[in-house]
Amino acid sequence: MIVKEVLPNGLTLVTESMPHVRSVAIGVWLKRGSRHETPSQTGISHFIEHMVFKGTRNRPAEVIAAQVDSIGGHMDAFTAKEYASFHLKVLDEHLPLAVDILGDIVANPLFDPAEMAKEKKVIFEEINMVEDTPDDLVMELLTEAFWPNHPLGRPILGTKKSVSRFKRDELGAFFHEVYRPRNILISAAGHLDHKGALELIRRHFGELAPGGSGGNGGPPRPASKIVTRSKKELEQVHLCLAVPGFPQTHPDRYGMYILNTVLGGSMSSRLFQNVREKRGLVYSISSGVTAYSDAGVLTVYAGTSLDSVDEVVRLTIEEFRRMKGDRLPAEELRRAKDHLKGSLMLSLENTGSRMSHLARQEIYFGRRFSLDEIRGGIEAVTDDDVCRIAGKVFAGGMGVSILGNLGRYRPRATQLRM
Template sequence: MSFQKTILDNGIVVITEYMPSVRSISLGLWFNVGSCDELPNQRGLAHFMEHMMFKGTPTRTPFDISMHFDRLGAEFNAFTSKEYTCYYARFVDDKLESALEVLADMVINSSFSTEAISTEREVVLEEIARSEDTPDDYVFELFNQSMITDHALGLPVLGDKRLVSSYEHVDCVSFHDQHYGSGNLCIAAAGNIDHDALVKLTQAYFSSMNTLEKEQRNQDRVAYQSGCFSVTRDIEQAHIIYGVPGLALGDDRRFASGVLTSILGGSMSARLFQEVREKRGLAYSIYAMQGIYQRAGQWCVYAGTRPDNVKEVIRLIDKELTSLADGSLDQDELQRNVDLICGQAVLGYETTSSHMMRLGKRGILGSQHLSIDETIERFKQVTVEEVVSIAETLFSNKPTIAVVSPLEEKELQALISE
């Protein structure tokens, strides 16, 4: 399957992938704005704006919007990340125009009424509270803020309660005028979609959108901080993130890094799962992951364990990372993990939604478009030497360790340093 791309006169990018074997279409409006684009007095505003887009326009109430998509038999939602915001829907192919017209109305003409802001502010505050009450989520925020201290990439997408509580109509209008313009928009669609038809509909329904050039982000170097950071909570487990600086978007070593991540914590046969859970029973959940951004990256391991096991779990993580960096990898283990990655890639690429998400993310970030076959081929080309090399590079950095647990900070520091 191949994609088609058109850039309209006002800067809107339209990307589609035709999938003739399906009747559905997944459509996403991807905006080049996320939490890393907020000013210090706007923390959480990108996410708050995502909520407000569903809260009515001059011609539609919030209930009208919800009912419209219900009548289409569609799924629709949105999400905000550090570098983009996406409004998406999945529907039957003959509902394209009806779905696109309402999505356009939402992102162009939202009213940001005082009443709606007042109500939605409370909803977002509840969302923040829920995140803070979920320790295996909150430990990632602690890790991000501790590792990246002087950059918006390290701050929570949800923002902080004080600022979220202060946002008013003028704040929403100003943010909308600055970021929700034509040059900052990529429309991605996959499924039984006619590219030219979508281009014409986009020209019709987005003609009134504020014309802006695509914003270019500051490319200042992101500084990282190592050390151990903790928060004390009245909970049963200790939630641990052990991480190091990772690769940024577009780095050619990302395929080797992906294999590295799989080897250490990508499956039930992964080294950390076997050593920490299967052999010693020290954790229920342990896995490795990487976060890749335009200007920075993070590579980390998550583990949840009882407080008495924290020192041993951290020791085992460090041991396995060091072992791999020292070259303890053979061709059989490499091939097994490449096969796993390729198989999961194919399985995860069977829906219109997965195709659309892939198109949209790459389109809005300006990264290379590779087909699933091209991606698989790149993973198949990864060598033992490349995995060991990226392990040496990543794990030569001093780690950032974040822990949310019932232990007081002094207790935790004493336990780890014993």
């Protein structure tokens, strides 16, 4: 049973009772992420995510860690473009402590200057890790070029320059502006009852002063741009291609998921079979859909040799043309639908994934979609829908990023015509 409740101060609670399990996953979701930062604040949401675990007015950092470990719990957090999350998974009997800890770190962080100095070094290493991970780096290059001069195009981690400038007062001001009840959603799933969970949330979050919300700055304008970066130490060439996609709530979202599954979202997909299995040109090739509240992007990633880059690009664009020019065979459409439905069901078998699923639906749709509704949306997609969507998505504009030991190699714009 799923229940939603809005507290008097504007905070939203959504719970799902799963009586057959013993665990509870609970998360505090902030409906603000890196896209809500100004250029000078780039990375501040992620930095605050780190700092809330570094001590509160009631608990030093080591006590937070010790209390979670003492009950066998798992605590984690992340920052995304449009939201951030702090979550705990515990046995049902430890839910009161979990809510106490989450309430403390969200309401009472210290932002100690000494801890800030140390955590900046940690984040510098996180930025270095992206630089040393070519499939992450090539995607960062693509995003920045595809959505230029827009917060969706900036890195969630920020830059070493922006992070190094953060001061305690700036963190405190951003925190008190953003961490307000109307911006906070608490999602919980597992062996719980809504009434008991509500009492815990009221006790630890009910006194937060009302406030929150705000705009997101409007959608980005995609740019058809080719960006290259040479790194001599890389053995492979890593490339990404991007075309505009759909926002989260778009009525054609299910058709878009099926298009992506057929194109490169599974091992039986066209790109995987035609580029890797039949020709052996890559070790890894895949496509993916990323959707935000007012924008979306479909990307293709591949890792290959310098000699094969042009051929991989040619074959990928050839598949784009096939998607919009040819009807999807009934067998392929059926396989994609079953893949999506099976993946959905398997992904929701544990309390953590159910908690996250509830939160994301509430953030983007303001309501819950039942599994039957989602399965019905997938089943309603026709081959004509996929062809029509492909015609919109592969209409011309494309962003490209290429990373590797490139020498004098540069792609030609004529290679990218669809």
